[in-house]
Amino acid sequence: MSTPGISVLDGKYMVTMDMFPQQSREFNQIYPFFEHLKEGRFTTTKCRECGAEPFPPRVLCPECLSTNLDWIDWPTVGTVVEVTEEVVGVPLGFGKPPLVHALVDLQGKRTFFVRIINCREGELKPGDQVKLAVFDIDPVPQEMGREVVMVPRVFYAFEPVK
């Protein structure tokens, strides 16, 4: 696949153009989050010293600076606080407009601003329940010694509970 105007980029993957994070052990110390996602679990890190549950997951507790952290499960069902539907300006890779987002109260843990998928325009309203939805995304070609290995990846959104 040639890239017009930049012929040297023939078929190359560019991390600077990737809309999702790196998920392999080599490029991300919180890679277990993504391993858990593959099992349908939504997790974060909990500090063994002070009990804080920061999100996004960390390698350092921002409250007490401990590095003694455990993975814990958070709820996968939440309640919609408010909904927006983006008609203009949807970035590449996020489908045709409208792009639906909701502010979701995850049972008091945090209020997340998340993408809603598998949802018709006008379908979602405040008070509705949504659940975690995990899906495959493009793998990353990663050099492992002299080999290039395709590293599989997943990501998450939420979807209406039907």
Next chain:
Amino acid sequence: MDRNVCVIAGGMSKWGVREGSQRDFFQEAAKACYDDNPLVKPKDIDGLLVASAYTERTSYQTHLAPLVAEYIGVKPKNVCARVELLCASGSSAIILAFAMIKSGQADVVMVTGGEKLYTPQKWEVFYSELASVDHDWDGSQGLGLPPPVFAMVAKQHMKQYGTKKEHLAQVSVKNRRNAVHNPNAQFRKAITMEEAMAARMIVPPLTLFDCCPITDGAAAIILAAEEKAKELTDRPLVYIRGTGQASVNNMSANMPTWTTWEALKIAAKQAYTKSRVEPKDIDVAMTHDCFTISEIIEMEDLGFCEKGEGGPFVADGQTDFGGKVPVNTDGGLLGCGHPFGGTGIRQGIEVMKQLRGDAAQQVPNAAIGLTHNLSGFIAAHTVVIYGREP
């Protein structure tokens, strides 16, 4: 050492969908800045700070400050660096230049900022915006251009405080009207309430005129120690009195509240305290009207009106000429556009002109002015207060 710091020159390129490159606009801004005060020569400038957020993504250029210095004839000897805080890059650079001069580390610092955001294909701008929020956690939810975030803010402000779509429209009508008098603004055509109310939908309840545009352009301003300023300008002196910059969260899940911006209240308190003024003392303000709802909340959290009263405050004309505090007298982001690194500098230039008494639309006897930027996912707030007295 603790010195007073003055603003002695400022100018900007034409802003908008521009023909040209990033470095073209930095040269145009520097020319306008030098023309504003012919007494200042490049040899007088001992520091250069360059504010730009997207230089690597849209111009494939890092190490920007020495490049700009070479193009605008400056040979800095005390500081030559780039500053980045997305939409508040410019005012962040002003804060740092102020601190360097105040502490005696530099005497005369040019702060310039700007962006070339339009690329040969527009999709790339929207795509690059995924880097503006927490890329791994918010960008990956499709939060590129920010209208969905501010639509969420507007919906909740409407629900909690009864703010109406008409209030939002009044902000855009005012700021577009002010931009008519600004030759460098992106939009120089006034709009009516009817046009604002009937504009095409972007993210409900935000329509086209509720959103600032994507903009190319640059601006430049020169700060100097008071004793240097007295040599280098024959215009009334304008001082920076105090500053504040605060952040209490970055990722959306850690936003304390959506309709009261805690970091803004903290930054404002810091700036008011250091400047020894109160909200009622502010004669003119440039606040970050990236969206109409932003200006309404900023009126509340800067202390210009009570919480929840931002909509009626705007509707009563209190932010227009003759009101309690004229806001965005040069057109703001909604009228001038928003090349991220340039915006805080554009605001500083307008406040400098208002306090010197030579603004295109002058607030009579303006003595104290304020600028405010928000940046990212409403994640940081920056406030700078200027005065005719130190």
